[in-house]
Amino acid sequence: MNILRLSKLMLATALTTVGLINAHQVSAKQVDLNINLATPVMEAETRHKAFIKISLEGHKLEQTQARIPANIAIVLDKSGSMQGDKLFRAKEAAIMAINRLSQNDIVSVVSYDSRVNVVVPATKVSDTNTIARAINRIQANGNTALFAGVSKGANELRKFLDLNKVNRVILLSDGLANIGPSTPNELGKLGLSLAKEGMSVTTIGLGLGYNEDLMTQLAGFSDGNHAFVENADDLARVFQYEFGDVLSVVAQGVDIHIRCLNGVTPLRVLGREADINGSQVRTRLNQLYSEQEKFIILEVEVPSQQDKATVELVDVDVNYLDLFNKRSEKLNTSVTAAFSRSETEVKDAIDTQTYEAAAEQVANELNRKAVQRRDQGDIEGAKSILKESAQYLDNLGQSLASPKLLEQKAEALQDAEELENDQDWGKKRKELKERQYKRATQQSY
Incomplete structure (x- = not known):
């Protein structure tokens, strides 16, 4: 009996050591x-x-810690499609967010349609009323020179570029880039080049008319955030979340x-x-x-x-x-x-939380493939991939007794049901791309 107890103690100690390692x-x-x-x-x-x-x-x-100073360029789409409530809410959200900044922060505001205009050159946030008045004077007109708008925002950041600051472009657009470079690949390369300089780009897509591939690639290659905002009334909330991230780096x-x-x-x-x-x-x-x-x-x-x-x-x-x-x-x-x-030792040692995180990312990759297949017009193929994902999540969820994975399985099956309606696909695709991006990058909002 003593020998048996000693053997069990040695096994428990060995497994504890493995867990620590x-x-x-x-x-x-x-x-x-x-x-x-x-x-x-x-x-x-x-x-x-x-x-x-x-x-x-x-x-x-x-x-007691003073937060890290921010160097922010807000780049607002003011093309014709932004006219009315969209632009009003965008300006309102930008002003509310700027009011969270302090005198140690730098802000600039750029607007763009067919051309690009520096509304507020990069400056310390010492007079928010003057900044707000300049933003409120922005009027909607023209097309969408998105690439040039982001580039101009980056130029404003460069005036005070400092690796000891948080250097970020926050881009808001409701439409397709139709002036200058306009493909997801071109905007992705821009994001990558800015990241090498120490800048990141957060992209906010408003409504159903923007290109989600372009916006997620621009954000992704610069390690910024991405949000799909269907209703302009939600812009203030998103800007507040975004500035919360910026101010906690x-x-x-x-x-x-x-x-x-x-x-x-x-x-x-x-x-x-x-x-x-x-x-x-x-x-x-x-x-x-x-x-x-x-x-x-x-x-x-x-x-x-x-x-x-x-x-x-x-x-x-x-x-x-x-x-x-x-x-x-x-x-x-x-x-x-x-x-x-x-088999018992193998099963008992499984790290459930790590396995859940891995499974979530595997399913996220399958979700990406399903969207690609749907884009090619192969609806049944896309549904098959999502059902494969659901089966994978179900098997693992049952094995690990994981409610989280079983919830994601139900989500995959729901996605599969919502692929067929061409009329609703534009909105659904934006929702899927946003979710894929947030899961991949562990975005906080």
């Missing part, structure tokens, strides 16, 4: 780095595909370098763009917010291992700019898996 957390000043493995104990003598979650979270801002220029070890092969990164080169994976986040988690899911192939083996799978370096201390910081951690012939 699997859920490493390191922090430096403003950021916590966590790495978790969905299946920390794997079946021995079998090759596996495994999900690794690499997450970063900004620390809570202390009341704690770190910028976050570079993530992952090295796969011991024969582990990287297969794909879910949720974000990444470069995979052999056993090396690199990706980047432009900004991290206080008390908000941002993560990537890395899927890897793990070679067969002997019973009772423990193997280090990946090593992760994170470099970022700590805005409060104005210096570069580095974080490093790794994750290790154990291998066992015991």
Whole structure:
């Protein structure tokens, strides 16, 4: 009996150790780095595909801490389609949001139709009444020179560009770009170039006439936010959420370098763009917010291992700019898996939260494919993909006893039912693209 108790104690200690290894957390000043493995104990003598979650979270801002100054360019579409309530609500929302800024912040306002006009040149926010009067004088007319509008907003940011500030363009548009570069690819490249300078672009699509592919690519390649606002009355709420993010940034220029070890092969990164080169994976986040988690899911192939083996799978370096201390910081951690012939040990060790996060991103990728198939006119093919996603979520949701995944399964089936109506597809597509974007980037609103 004593020997049996001792054996159980040793097994419990071993599994506890694996759990501690699997859920490493390191922090430096403003950021916590966590790495978790969905299946920390794997079946021995079998090759596996495994999900690794690499997450970063900004620390809570202390009341005594002065927040990081913001350098913001608000770029407003004033083309003819914005006439009336749309433009009125847009101006109202912009003024309300600017009133949240302080004298340490910089703001500029750009309007565009067929041409671009700098309504408020980049200036410290010392006289909000003068800024509000300038915004209220904007009148709607002409076409949509969206590319030029964003470019001009970026030029205003450059006047006070500082990597120790939050540098962001906030773009509002209700229509298709029809003057100058106008494709999603061209706007995506613009977003990427601005990100390299330390700027991000948040895109707000108003109504049903804008190009959601263009807006999500522009936001995505610069690591900004994206929102679909069907009703102009909701603009004030969205602007308030957006400024809440801007005013809570704690770190910028976050570079993530992952090295796969011991024969582990990287297969794909879910949720974000990444470069995979052999056993090396690199990706980047432009900004991290206080008390908000941002993560990537890395899927890897793990070679067969002997019973009772423990193997280090990946090593992760994170470099970022700590805005409060104005210096570069580095974080490093790794994750290790154990291998066992015991089905019970494998099942009991599953990290449900990590598996849920991975499954959500897998389903999100299937949702993207369904939209592509629907765009090609293959409605049945699109529905089939969404039903495949629902089946995947159902199987895993039942296995993990996860209400979250079962809710997402019901959502996938509902999406499949709403693909057929051509009249409603424009709105549904915008809703799907917005949801895909927010899930991939863990947007807070």
